[in-house]
Amino acid sequence: MPALEDASAPQEDPRLVTVTVGAGASGEAPECASDDEHLPAALALLLGESEQGARGYQLLADRDGWLRARAMPGRAAWSEDDLVCRTNPATATSSSTSAAVPAEGLEALLRRMDGDPVRLVRAGFVH
Numbered sequence: 674m675p676a677l678e679d680a681s682a683p684q685e686d687p688r689l690v691t692v693t694v695g696a697g698a699s700g701e702a703p704e705c706a707s708d709d710e711h712l713p714a715a716l717a718l719l720l721g722e723s724e725q726g727a728r729g730y731q732l733l734a735d736r737d738g739w740l741r742a743r744a745m746p747g748r749a750a751w752s753e754d755d756l757v758c759r760t761n762p763a764t765a766t767s768s769s770t771s772a773a774v775p776a777e778g779l780e781a782l783l784r785r786m787d788g789d790p791v792r793l794v795r796a797g798f799v800h
Contacts, residue, residue, distance in 0.1 A: 686779065689733075733782070739791040742782055751779040758791055 693703035694712050717727035720743065729746030733755075742755040776784055 688783065733786070735786045735790065737791065741786050741791075750777075751782045753781055753785055755782060756785065759789065 690704055692705045692707065694707050694716060713724050713727070716730075716732075717724045719740070720727045720730055722730070731744040731748075732740060733742040733751075735741045739758060741758050742751065743757055744751055744755050748755075
């Protein structure tokens with residue numbers, strides 16, 4: 674969702690696709706934009722915020738489209754604390770602590786998301 678008018682747009686990362694909801698605060702044309710009048714209300718509901726309170730949030734979805742992380746407005750950097758969906762805390766913790774190259778911020782978050790994908794479970798079984 675667009676940030677408040679005086680806030681700057683998030684820095685672009687070539688590994689990500691930025692989707693701007695509503696009128697963006699920056700003068701640059703976004704990579705992908707939606708002006709659907711119902712989308713801000715839907716995202717606010719998803720975030721548990723009012724429409725005004727949801728402005729400026731950043732969301733990360735994994736490769737399969739699952740919402741995995743959210744960052745509150747004004748946050749300088751991503752961290753693993755931003756994860757909203759963890760499938761197996763024990764596995765994820767052991768894999769992140771034994772990584773050969775330590776990562777921080779967005780890099781650590783993306784590695785965690787890739788290493789711990791959401792698994793569809795029906796009737797108690799992973800499908």
